[in-house]
Structure formats: C-alpha cells, structure tokens
Amino acid sequence: MSELSEHTLKSRLPQLTCHFTWSLLEKDTDIAVIEERLYNQMTFLVTKNKYMVYNLLAYVMHLKGDYTKAIANLEEAEKKIRENIPDGTDRRYLVTYGDYAWVYYHLKQFEDSQSYIDKIDQINKQLKLSTTDSQEIAEIYGEQGWSLLTFCGQYYEKAKACFEKALELDPEDPEWNSGYATAVYRLEGFKGRKCPASECKSLELLKRAVKLNPNDAVVKALLALKLQDLKRADEGRKYVEEALEQAPNLPYLLRYVAKYYRRAGLVDEALRVLKTAVDLMPTSSFLHHQIGLCFKQEMFKNKRAFKHVSFQNRQMHTDKIYELTRKAILHFEKALEYEKTFVYAHIDLANMYSEAKEYQKAENTFKKALTLANLTDEEKQEILFSYGCFEEYVKKSESEAIKHYKNSLRITEPNLHRKDCEQALKRLAENKIRSDHRDALGFGLLGFIYKNNGNTSEAIEYYEKALKYDPYNEDYLSDLCDLKLMI
Incomplete structure (x- = not known):
C-alpha cells in the first residue's frame, strides 16, 4: 500500500464508530477480569445481541496483543449477526467492521483494513447514511453503552449517556431500556452511595424495562433490590421469585438474588x-x-x-x-x-x-489497598477510614489514626466516608480539648477540619488558638498563613 493510502487510513480510522474510538483504556480496568467476564457471558447470557460480547472480546485481545484471537472473535461476531440478518447490509455490522479495520491496521495489513472501511461505506450507502449519520444509530449507541457498562465503573456515566441517545432513536427497544435502567441503577449505588427516595430515578426505569422485556430475569432482580433499598422489600420479593423461576441456573441472576436475601437477613x-x-x-x-x-x-x-x-x-x-x-x-x-x-x-x-x-496481615492488606492503581477518591476515602479505625480501636495508635483520617479529609470528594473521617477527627479533637483546654493538637485538628471544608474564618480562629499553646508549630503557622492570604 502506498504511503499516501496509509496516510488516508490514519485519517479515516478515527472517524469509525467502534471499540477503538470509544476511549476504553486499559489503565482503567483489569483486563484479565474483563476477559473472564466476557467468556462467562458467552456461556450464560441469552440475548440476541451476543455479537457485542465477541466484538468487545476482540478489542480486549487487541489490548493483550493477541490479534489471532481478535480476528477469531470478530468472525464469531459476524456469524452471530448473520444468523439474524443474512443479507449483510444491517447496521449491526458497522462496529464489527470498524474493529476489523483497526485490527488489520495494527497488523500493518493496510489493504485488508481499507477493505473493511469500504464495506462500512457500502452499508452506509445502502442505508442512505452519510459518515456522520452512521454514528447516529441506536444499535451503535446501544453497543457503546453496553461496552462502557461492562468495562469499568468509571464509565457508568458515559454508558448512561449512550443508552439515552439509543433510546432517543429507538424508545421501545427492550435491550436499550434494560441497559439504561441498569446504568442508572448502578450509578445510584456507585461506590457505596445512598440515593434518597426522592432522587431515585432507576425505579421507574427498571419497571419499564421489565415491562418491555419480561424475560430479562436479571433486570427483575435489580428491580427487587431497588425496592428493597426503598423499604419495599415485600414487593421486591415477588420479582425475586419470578426471576428465579425463569432462570434458576443463571449465575448473573443468582448473585443479585443472593444479595437480596443477605440484606433481608436470610x-x-x-x-x-x-x-x-x-x-x-x-x-x-x-x-x-x-x-x-x-x-x-x-x-x-x-x-x-x-x-x-x-x-x-x-x-x-x-x-x-x-x-x-x-x-x-x-x-x-x-x-x-x-x-x-x-x-x-x-x-x-x-x-x-x-x-x-x-x-500484621490486616495492616499489610490496608497498605496494599492504598497502592492499587486507579483508585477513585471514594475508594481511597473508604480505605483510609477503615485503616484509621483499625489504628484507633485495634492498635490504639491515635497518631496513626489521625494521619489516615486527615488524608481522607484532604480529598474533597463529598461522600459518606469523608464525613465519617471528619466526625472521627472532630471527636478526637473535642476529647482532647475536654481533657485539657490547653491542648494545641485538639485546636489544630479543628482548624484542619474547617480549612478543608472551606470555612476560612473558623479555621483561622482554631489555628490561632492552637498556636497560643504551641507557638512554634510549623504546620499550624503554614496553614494559618495560607488561610490569611485567601482573605
């Protein structure tokens, strides 16, 4: 292939809508876990869209550098689509052909890459779609949403947006309704969040998904869990029993049923x-x-x-x-x-x-958790709170506990565990001041709390009290200086 044609490929490939252009980053997930998850889905999931599993697995094989398996999975995806749509013009081929084009490009088989771009252009022509129009297809948004939902929790918000776009184009599709409801449900409980009943949007979405797709036992289980969250467990039990009757040997269902039972004390x-x-x-x-x-x-x-x-x-x-x-x-x-x-x-x-x-094993495990790659702020705060409690109550090391609670408070993400760390620090500070009204550390901790919550005047007041009893403390002096510069 000429250099000019290769240059044309480089400019055309990023325009394709497929896994290679959806920013599915290896650093954001555990590839081995994703791979096993996809193999399990091939075995157990019953869906007309199983071709999506093969497409995503092909992309995972690319991340592993195994292009033989990547191509084999794309061939399986093609086969699954062909079983439903034999004429080869269906829009469902667009993502698969886009993935093919990228895989062959990475293999430096540029003519093969171009041939799949030609196939995409031919489908667009037959469907009377421009290159831009081909991105505005419900099946493409749906597949992107499902891939994001499967890849990692950090992508749930993006997945939700994709399913919303799919539903704008095809409001009654059962799969996209189930995907959208699942994304919203997961976001409402993401990383231990508690969604107040007044802000809960997933309940009606899950009900609609169950209505449109009554054979989806997994969505029924999610509906049961959401009803349980909202103190309507008896109502949820009905959906659990229905789901179990439908799919008694589906592990994806059983894990949610078990969660329902465990939370019910059963x-x-x-x-x-x-x-x-x-x-x-x-x-x-x-x-x-x-x-x-x-x-x-x-x-x-x-x-x-x-x-x-x-x-x-x-x-x-x-x-x-x-x-x-x-x-x-x-x-x-x-x-x-x-x-x-x-x-x-x-x-x-x-x-x-x-x-x-x-x-010692407990401490080593906490330390290892803090070194994990790609920790979210919420995850780090929960580790620090649990580690702080371990130091305070088990090892009786107040200084180490304070260190972990303070590190959590330095993370500005507002959530339950940050609040827990703040309360723990405040309790320790007030206990110190109650025992000794001249305790500089107690006043310094209160100054630290108010500073990290953005309450400048209160923070200044407590740091000045701390310096009254510990006038040469460099940390207090530095924080007080920063605070006064902010005024």
Missing part, C-alpha cells in the same frame, strides 16, 4: 443460591466476595449474641464465631486471588484479619 438462603452460582462460575471474584459477606454478617450476628449465651455454651459459641471468621477470610482471599484489584475485598479482608487478631 443468610442461609443467600448461601444456598451462591453455592449454585459458584459451582457454575468457580473463579468469580464477585461471588466469592458475596459468600464472604454472608459469613461476615453471621459472624457479627453471633458476636452480638455472645453476651446472652449461657456460661456453659460460651466455648461452643466462640468456636462458631472463629469458624465463621475463617470462612469469611477464605472467600475474601479467593475473591482477591481472582481479581487482585478488587478494592472492597481488600477492605473486608483486612477487617476480618483484624477480627481474627492477625494484625
């Missing part, structure tokens, strides 16, 4: 369902984490009941608590074996090591 039922699911997907980090949460919940339930146990039964009860703790640890460790970047499994494992009095 731990035995949750474990029964999770056993079925993990037998089908033994290397699922999500399922092992859920099993660990069940044992953790039972362990704390037994700890709370300990004071009511008769003296002669206490050893047996202690043994039961120990057994539940070990089982929780085992499954949290398995979750991290299969997904090394699973932030919440790190936190839960560290806390359970602490319960088992394996303090």
